[in-house]
Amino acid sequence: DDVIEKTRAQIDKLKDLKTGMMQELLTQGIGHTEFKDSPVGRIPASWGLVTLEQLIGKLEGGVSVNGENRPKGPDEIGVLKVSSVLRGKFLPNEYKTVLSTDVDRARINPTIDRILFSRANTRDLVGESAYVDKTYEDLFLPDKIWMLDVRDRLQVNVRWLSYILCSGNIRRAISDAATGTSGSMKNISKSSLLAITVPLPTLDEQKNIAKTLEAVDNELTGSTARLHTYENLKKALMQDLLTGKVRVKLDSPEVAAA
Incomplete structure (x- = not known):
């Protein structure tokens, strides 16, 4: 104990x-010793300000497929639950086993050096994101999770971007941009996400x-x-x-x- x-x-x-x-x-x-005021708060004077649209080059989502809450067999595939992206972590064991009738509809694997983003969830959890450190060929994205890739790896470090998306100011901006009439479920559109401003070292x-x-x-x-x-x-x-x-x-x- x-x-x-x-x-x-x-x-x-x-x-x-x-x-x-x-x-x-x-x-x-x-x-840094010199700072400046900006729309996202006080940041180093040498940093720039950009929208996520300037950093993110590819944003794609999966599809809704039917699945069962059970471990998948050797020849089966899984579709991720929204709970697989939580508090900055990717939890690959949070999935449903895809029914055989829906296997052909599944698309987009979680891929190494990408970011998963929950586009639809409760107000507190919408916009949760996580870095993917390996490719999972037996798992697939649902329609409520996007996978993000950067425009240019010579300008943007993917893991850094994953931390920025989890930071307090950006999480609040994402939550504020989310819409929905349901009290329990909120959504954020691609245009609203990509319009958010972030600092750029x-x-x-x-x-x-x-x-x-x-x-x-x-x-x-x-x-x-x-x-x-x-x-x-x-x-x-x-x-x-x-x-x-x-x-x-x-x-x-x-x-x-x-």
Whole structure:
């Protein structure tokens, strides 16, 4: 229990660290001393301002296919749920197994070095986005998730853009641009998304910012994996105790010696 609590505390600290670092790095950059006011807040004087349309060259969505809530078999494919894109993370296990009658309709795999974007969700979750670090040939996009690619990798670092899309100011802009009569579901159009203004550092600074934040993300991933291991081990031990597979020795060494 002590190890589990310490690991949870470490995860909470890392989350707070990441939030603070994102706010600082994505608005103040690295090593700047001169700043200017802009429509997106105070930013380094050397940074530019662009719309997402100037950065994003390709934006494509999947299609709505019928699926079942069960693990897919070796020869089956999955369609992602909107819950697969959450808090800046891509969760590839959040999918439905596509029915055999709909397999031919599925299109667009999550692809390495792209960004997934939730175009329709609740007000709090619409606009959630996540970086894709590998290609998943057995998974496909639904109609409510877009995949974004940049216009020019010599000007824009994809991972940096993924962090910008998750930053507080941009998330608020996305949420404000979302529309919908339903109280539970909001949508954002391509034109509204691409019209949003973001600050633009040099490519080298983008890479350095992304590398710094990625290091914290890796620490978080490792700590979370360890926590799951500890929790599963605890559950297994408790089960063994309850079923009698493992017995607790109540006799202390002193009693045994007596």
